[in-house]
Amino acid sequence: MNNSDSYLNQEIKPIICVVGARPNFMKMAPILRAFSNIATEWPVLLVHTGQHYDSAMSDQLFEDLHLPVPDINLEVGSASHAVQTAEVMKRFEPVLDQHHPSCVVVVGDVNSTLACALVANKKGIPVAHVEAGLRSNDRAMPEEINRILTDQLSMRLYTTERSAAANLNREGVSDQNIKFVGNVMIDSLRENIKYAKPYLSTVQAHEPAAVKIFREGKEYGLVTLHRPSNVDDPEILKTLLTTLGKVASQIPLIFALHPRTKNNIEKFKLLSLIDPGNTVLLPPQGYVEMLGLMKDAAVVLTDSGGIQEETTALGVPCLTLRENTERPITIDEGTNILVGSDSDLLLYEINNILNGSGKKGRVPELWDGNAAIRIVEDLRSHFFNKSATF
Template sequence: MKITIVAGARPNFMKIAPIIDAIREAASGGAEISYRLVHTGQHYDKKMSEDFFEQLGIPEPDANLEAGGGTQAEQTANIMVRFEKELMLHPADLVLVVGDVTSTMACAIVAKKLHTRVAHVEAGIRSGDISMPEEVNRLVTDVLTDYYFTTSPIANRNLQRSGVEEDRIFFVGNTMIDTLLKQMPRFRQPAIWKNAALQPREYFVVTLHRPANVDQQGQLQQLLREIIILSRGLPVIFPVHPRTAKVLAGTGLVAPNLHLTEPLSYLEFNYLVQHAKAVITDSGGITEETTVMGVPCMTLRDNTERPETCLTGTNELLGTAPEALRPAMEKLFAGQWKKGGIPELWDGKTAHRIIRHLLGISTINPPMVADYK
């Protein structure tokens, strides 16, 4: 079985790293399975290419389509044109896409038009907010997918409600957590640990990148002011995305306990998360990691595509109103934050389950397009 694995953005690589490991292990055991790794270049960062790949043990991609930049439409078109050439030159039995970035959707479309089966890892998650580009990507990808690998029973139900047959849905767990559990012993202190004299459980980690929180100077300023005030003097560590940094610079906001850093490596960032008093974020992936590490998490969004992090884990959905932070922070400092637990099958073995399923269905023909509901 020849698999083309597609990745386009940093979170994708965390999801495909254990899948590559599982393919290699299966192949070394005699299974007829191989892969070709395609980086669409949707998000390209030299530091990520050099450090991130090395840290996670990911091989250099077999192809980099260098299709980043431009509007949503331009980026989608560039990825599709270049991936079509790639797949025609290197045909595959199956294209495996992960997550919900533009590359996921664009490459799924190309694969189906070239009559190639598609497997979607992290299928079926839904925020219910169609204004999010990621939600559009999820919906389109899951219409075209042949084999659905899900992170939770909630995702299974989402797919079943949309008409997907149960025998094409495989509840396998979360490959992000495979990577987290494997790399946890290798977490390392970033420079900010000593520079800010950090102590375990005596600081906050903040990440903000969604337009609703960072595109408007006033909203970003109000959120950070609330966090600074409510943190009771504890250090607030904020690794800032370059796009957010431009907006933040215009606010002129400074505080003795606010520490801005450049984006950190995977191992350094998760060291900070692991030892934090709490994380305040608008990222979906981080809510999964805090859940497994048992770290209190406050999500500044009105919805989440990962409800299991709230229902089972340590995450609470606060919304985007700055005033929502006060009761949450008071509960945290009162020692009343929920302990949480780890969702089912988030055990570090997800990638092996995916490959076992793929080997089991490798001889099955895909459903015809007319069968999709």
């Protein structure tokens, strides 16, 4: 990015782009690429709050996504929601005081998103929110609170699906501040699918002996679990792992273990529920590894919002282990089905998928790989006195 402070003595004010955690990286990468391609005259600063504090994983993701080294790293690290949010705010304010940006761009729904939006808003700096208007209507989810409040603080709201505008309108946001641009997650997917790692090489790298499970060309399912509502309660986690054991008796599973999930499986002594003969346990994977695991899977079982979108774009059946979703288009038009904690429903849908009668879906409107270009053109027209070209 533009690491020079030469703009400080000019009329050109920089734009600050904020990332904090893994999902943000995939959303910001195409935006930064669009800036470098079509708005080279506008200084851009990339601020990493350090909310995702595993430096090895962050470094790998930045490399996979061809993200530049952040201009500023706030190095916040892990903490409770309140402490982490407050710490981001404390460390972000001096950045704004030093650089006087024309706009702050935040993405998604993590604590860093809300914290930076709140600081910028209180200092009179316009905020642009990418992935605005998504609602699960479940206020027990910390991310839902982050989404609602960030949207209230934002001047430009970029949506991934048309239903998001109705959510924003109900909350008092004017249509003139809303722009339907498509999905930057899919921009990243389309840009990087050619680099996706073959799933067997990923398994081989971590569990060489497990490759034999797939050598006969068997289909497999991919599992990811990380939400506190699924993995922090021992009884809920036990039920999920028991159900996954039944699935694994029908189709081999690759289970990419989030650190939180791994720790709780060990803490609650539930490892015996995982059949090593039919389930491969992997550590957290890089972006191109996960793309490879997803694109070749017969089915994905997850509680991740981003994976619901990626599987829809890839045409891969997705069973979401949640009672709700903030991404309804993945159900209405895509490959996603909510199964929640209903073991019988999950097994029923697995059978449908394996016998070829599972949900097919289609790629939603404007999930075409050009969302970031639309965003940057719109930002330039509002904050840099340039005309938008779409």
